[in-house]
Amino acid sequence: MTRSSERRTDGVADAYDVVVVGGGAGGMAAALVLGRVRRSVLVVDAGEPRNAPAAHMQGYPSRDGMPPGEFLAVVRAEVAGYGGEVLRDTVTEVVPDGTGEFDVVLAGGGRVHARRVVVATGLVDELPELPGVAERWGREVLHCPYCHGWEVRDGRIGVLYRAEAGVHQALLFSQLSSEVTLFLDGAELPGEERELIAAAGVRAVAGKLAGLVVEDDRLTGVRLADGEVHEASAFVVAPRMVPRDGVLTALGVRTQETPAGTFPQVDPTGLTSFPGVWAVGNATGAAEQVVNAAGAGYRAGTAVNMSLLEADLAVSRQRAEFASAGAGSGYGSGSGSGGA
Ligand SMILES: Cc1cc2nc3c(=O)[nH]c(=O)nc-3n(C[C@H](O)[C@H](O)[C@H](O)COP(=O)(O)OP(=O)(O)OC[C@H]3O[C@@H](n4cnc5c(N)ncnc54)[C@H](O)[C@@H]3O)c2cc1C
Structure with missing residues (x-):
């Protein structure tokens, strides 16, 4: 063709x-x-x-x-x-x-x-700006419970709160581990969402974030701007x-x-x-x-x-219509008047 x-x-x-x-x-x-x-x-x-x-x-x-x-x-x-x-x-x-x-x-x-x-x-x-996120993307930095949730089950899972997607992800990952923490990075969590995550057993941490902690080529924690480190084996973001x-x-x-x-x-x-x-x-x-x-x-x-x-x-x-029209008028039949 x-x-x-x-x-x-x-x-x-x-x-x-x-x-x-x-x-x-x-x-x-x-x-x-x-x-x-x-x-x-x-x-x-x-x-x-x-x-x-x-x-x-x-x-x-x-x-x-x-x-x-x-x-x-x-x-x-x-x-x-x-x-x-x-x-x-x-x-x-x-x-x-x-x-x-x-x-x-x-x-x-x-x-x-x-x-x-x-x-x-x-x-x-497009990944959120936070030191360590781009470097660990697709390894311990994840977005999708269906793609990677099973692999990080029962671990300490941090979730970045950037509007409602973060709450949604925290709820989904709470099916996979009882150690899910929503990092608010200085944002306010509306009351209704606060109730939702509490019902799912998800903790919220209020402070601004400094970045991820990586040791021996492995994510080990999330560091707050005040220096406090929370243990984490996976970190969830919403690109x-x-x-x-x-x-x-x-x-x-x-x-x-x-x-x-x-x-x-x-x-x-x-x-x-x-x-x-x-x-x-x-x-x-x-x-x-x-x-x-x-x-x-x-x-x-x-x-x-x-x-x-x-x-x-x-x-x-x-083509077929053209050929049959041509045959009817003598064209293409070899018996036409013009020939060429
Ligand atoms: C870290 C990570 C892990 C994931 N893990 C899973 C998983 O475990 N299971 C799962 O089901 N899904 C997973 N996904 C989602 C999955 O990757 C996508 O849903 C899937 O790849 C979509 O397929 P696609 O053919 O639409 O696009 P892609 O697989 O992204 O392929 C698009 C291709 O088009 C090419 N391209 C783009 N523009 C042009 C152009 N102008 N000219 C020529 N080529 C071009 C790109 O280079 C690329 O090769 C994951 C996603 C991410 C980010």
């Missing part, structure tokens, strides 16, 4: 049925299903999946505990088995070509033609989650407000408001985990294939 199979010097063809922007779980699942129905697919991936700092990926049925890099290596091999290609590069722009298809511009130079585009670029976790949606916003896709901020709006198949462009995974919502991102990618892949099939059939039908 590829318009041109001519290879460029970097080994990438000039045109594909589908270019997938982003090679995490979402993008690779889309590529896998599309490859299996013989669509030509290029995945362009900048190589920074969101869970890269974590040693293990939890909660993916049959892959629970697998290192994230290993998971992606397996999927890449599966995609390659069906002819899908992966290019390490960054897409800077998706440019509509005026015919309902696209030119995908690469940071490394050049552009690739795509009949359809799937954007699976994930999101960026600001910002979708990597630059290529989508440049196309002017509709967005929607969510509790986690503004995200591109998609229909149940992942189709954005821009015809021919789908989006999946964390690029479309903060709550997506690896398994959801993969599910959304798979679903989008099937919808993309259907849209290509419909376009292919429309062209075939037009």
